Amino acid sequence: MEGVDYLSDERQKAQFDVEAMKVAWAGSLQALQLSNRMANLVANDPAFEKFTRPMMGRKELLKNTLRKAAHGWKLIVDLRLTEEAKWLRLYIDEPAYTDLHWGMFIPAIEGQGTEEQKKKWLPLAQKMQIIGCYAQTELGHGSNVQGLETTATFDPQTDEFVIHSPTLTSSKWWPGGLGKVSTHAVVYARLIVGGEFHGVHGFIVQLRSLDDHSPLAGITVGDIGLKFGNGAYNTMDNGVLRFDHVRIPRNQMLMRVTQVTKEGKIMQSNVPRQLIYGTMVYVRQTIVADASKALSRAVCIATRYSAVRRQFGSRDGGPETQVIDYKTQQSRLFPLLASAYAFRFVGLKSITTTATADGIEECRKLCGGHGYLVSSGLPELFAVYIPACTYEGDNVVLLLQVARFLVKTVSELGYKKPVGTTAYMGRVASLMQNNCAVQTAEGWLNPGAIVEAFEARAARMAVRCGRQLAEFENPEEGFAELSADLVEAAVAHCQLIVVSKFIEKLQQDIPGKGVKQTLEMLCYVYALFLLHKHQGDFLATGYLTPKQASLANDQLRTLYSKVRPNAIALVDSFNYTDHYLGSILGRYDGNVYPKLYEAAWKDPLNDSDVVDGFHEYVQPILKQKLRTAKL
């Protein structure tokens, strides 16, 4: 870092070994070194500059993304990067068609293709001689795969499938990389053989010429238009796609699970049908990894700027108080810091994505007015992240699936021993009966007491839902009527999982002075923050008394004071470059105000003193000559 470090005082307050914490965060020394190398490769290459990105018009923006993707691919080839490639793409930090090519198109073929199909298509894809995307969702159909309308009708005469979009709402809509780049797609469509529907399957369809890139006959394809935010996800060409009786050879249906023979016979292999959903599961896992990345970036920005920013509290003209010293700031910021660590070690899409999206926005608010500036990096971070709450399964839909599983577990308790994440339900009798025994604020610094509290809350809420459901004659009606409460029970269960996995993780040996202790502190912050936020659940189920809830809150305040001196070091441990953070407020050196001031002058509006439009639209007003002005 060049120049003065305005945060060096803060860094000296740390009570743990930052380098060791970096290793713990990265997962291993090797992972740290590798990611460090890739991060710096990107940060030091001017080709990957991203400051001007939010100011670009759509065309310029996409062209710039294509340039970066090509440059990145060149590096990958030239440097013979293998597993590092995904880190390189991560640190380039710009959503692009390559994400879908590598993250969805190739895995779909790997998971759902036959050996023959893999042999044919994977080498082409892996060398990027073709570029593919994943065309599932439609204009009128999102998470419900069975509701898709696109058809793939088998024509035994020609041994082909006819891919067709029968309605407007069947238009493929949203797939990334589809709009302007992909040459191919895995298209999900209703398989029709002999006039009968045989489920939804994936088909490899070529969309554009490999020579001049023009759309093939029968294909209508384009970009779906602007999305939320400046820059942000607008670097991605999410697309719309319609088929007018497009014919593909029979062997382009992905046939690992279901086969259609030349004669039009449907065969099922004994590969589990869940493979169809394999790709989506893969993507969900990636998304979860992104939750801790996105939240930690936002927290890093907000924490550093909270140490730089001063407001009120000045006495006798001295400097004002650092914002990070206010309890109101700590009580909003530190739980998010703790959450970033929790999500690093445990991931659960349904609750981590929502908490992350909300957390990024909270970090923006914690930066005061300046967080609203694009140069703070927070608007783009938010806008890029929020689709994670929706795509590949709306969170509410996922939570209802969890709830269904929970009430089923409860109803079977008499004769079936629950295992896995619901194993605690096996102790339901004692969880229902025994209430919390904590009697002091210190008593809450006890992993056993915390896990039991979360178990009791989750179990009691699930049991209560089960009882309420039993009052309905039609169980499906009951499930629909009580769904909002079922979601709450599912959230309780998911929070238990994150809390207990975080605690489990800390049972391991974690090297480095103070590292394990600091993580334990964060784990308590995370758990007690959730307990306080959801104290209604804990009290309503009778597990806690108001006094005990209040003691937990007292302990939380004490913990905030303990986090405070470590805050900057804890965000330094993420080991993010200033390039990757992309935030003036979050600069490593804390030199915020001069750089904000400098950045302002780069806005195109400041190219001239007198603004474009003054003569036409402002001067006539000032001179009272609007009547004769040409507007």
Add this chain to the structure above:
Amino acid sequence: MEGVDYLSDERQKAQFDVEAMKVAWAGSLQALQLSNRMANLVANDPAFEKFTRPMMGRKELLKNTLRKAAHGWKLIVDLRLTEEAKWLRLYIDEPAYTDLHWGMFIPAIEGQGTEEQKKKWLPLAQKMQIIGCYAQTELGHGSNVQGLETTATFDPQTDEFVIHSPTLTSSKWWPGGLGKVSTHAVVYARLIVGGEFHGVHGFIVQLRSLDDHSPLAGITVGDIGLKFGNGAYNTMDNGVLRFDHVRIPRNQMLMRVTQVTKEGKIMQSNVPRQLIYGTMVYVRQTIVADASKALSRAVCIATRYSAVRRQFGSRDGGPETQVIDYKTQQSRLFPLLASAYAFRFVGLKSITTTATADGIEECRKLCGGHGYLVSSGLPELFAVYIPACTYEGDNVVLLLQVARFLVKTVSELGYKKPVGTTAYMGRVASLMQNNCAVQTAEGWLNPGAIVEAFEARAARMAVRCGRQLAEFENPEEGFAELSADLVEAAVAHCQLIVVSKFIEKLQQDIPGKGVKQTLEMLCYVYALFLLHKHQGDFLATGYLTPKQASLANDQLRTLYSKVRPNAIALVDSFNYTDHYLGSILGRYDGNVYPKLYEAAWKDPLNDSDVVDGFHEYVQPILKQKLRTAKL
């Protein structure tokens, strides 16, 4: 409305008189007619088209705003609009320098200027022969007015003030209209007379030439750069401003409260000092009005699209279920619908702005993936609205002021009868002692029971804070340490105010079939939703039993079923034109999908089939010729 109304079935379900509800929402028949006239004037004038706004680069965007502002002012002059002018500007729906000129600059002079000053400056401003803004916040200083650094030093030799920016952090930063348009500003600065500091005051300073618009000598002024969102608040030229010993005549200090004589004597008139803050109070009131506008727009979009959108639940290939019929959707959407009505009748910045910002984002999520498209209108609505939580006083700062007032009230209960919004504290003994008496779900449909529950919760939380504070030797330290809890107590108090004012409003006669009953239903939804969301407070203070909290939740579910048939009619009652809503998902006629499809093709990326950048950056990849490509 042209063509088919796809929501007509929904409209026929309404159980109340929509036209009468429109009057109730608008405030009076006259207000409805007036706003209707202005809304249609704007909607039918192609000069105010706003679809392309989010796609514009910054320069083009601002120029377009200047054009609209000029066109709007021409209409105001030509049609001799008086009080209608503010409605016209509202429906033009584009943040512009005129908002600050009319909303801050003129009110500042009106409130803080002497009669002589008003006589000189107001006619110029009212004819827009000068254009002004409000330059208070600085790069390093937000809400804390006393921390401002800009100086205004009196020079008795020349009878002038010297306005100066002594540090980088003293640069004025954020004022709207400052960046590229204003000719004048009311500048807040530290008054220095005879080497002594005499408080922060406002000064009228000319910034730009009235002839050629170039910045005057000693003035450095520009735009602060891009803000969150596409279009959104980027139509506003928020500015940065530095003074290098700029001299202004003594009579340009706003002297209604404090006067500086020719001789350098400081005089105080007996006008209350609060007038200094009068402008900010005025603005806050405007912001509160905007909360109900912004939230109701988002709710209107999400409600209509929830009726159009179908997902899952199809049996035997029939149509899928309307999303609005799911309880999970209702339990998130209907409380926001109720909140929009609550905020229309009652406003309280600190809690309505946060609830509105969160509510807009929730509405976006309730629209699924398509809410992420700019053409849904929701991203721009969110990005435009969120600064309301920060500007003119961070919400947490405001809530801490409320909390300070509450604990003071509590501490004085023995000898001082509380009045106004804290009058209920006078009954603190019974509020502490008597617990809730509700025994059935129907029992919650009782305004008395609801108000008392909110009173008891607020009183008990305030008293508990008071007790905890008393344990600290130094009250200020205690206040700092407990501030997060104090904020919670303040929120409880503010929610009580909104709930009880909403209930009060419904004591009046409200004409129209079913209108009053429907509003009562929304009032119950609002109150019981808050009660459920914050049940931790009600349980922790011991006012409610878990059973009673559960009964409230049961009643809430029942209420959602009653809201359901009225949902579309309730958002129709806002009487918003499709132009003002600016959302394809929220179209009055529900014709969503064809219009989304149509809009996609208008993205500049779709100007050509082969994307700009293909030959440079994609073809070399496909053809494996990256090594020789020029990137």
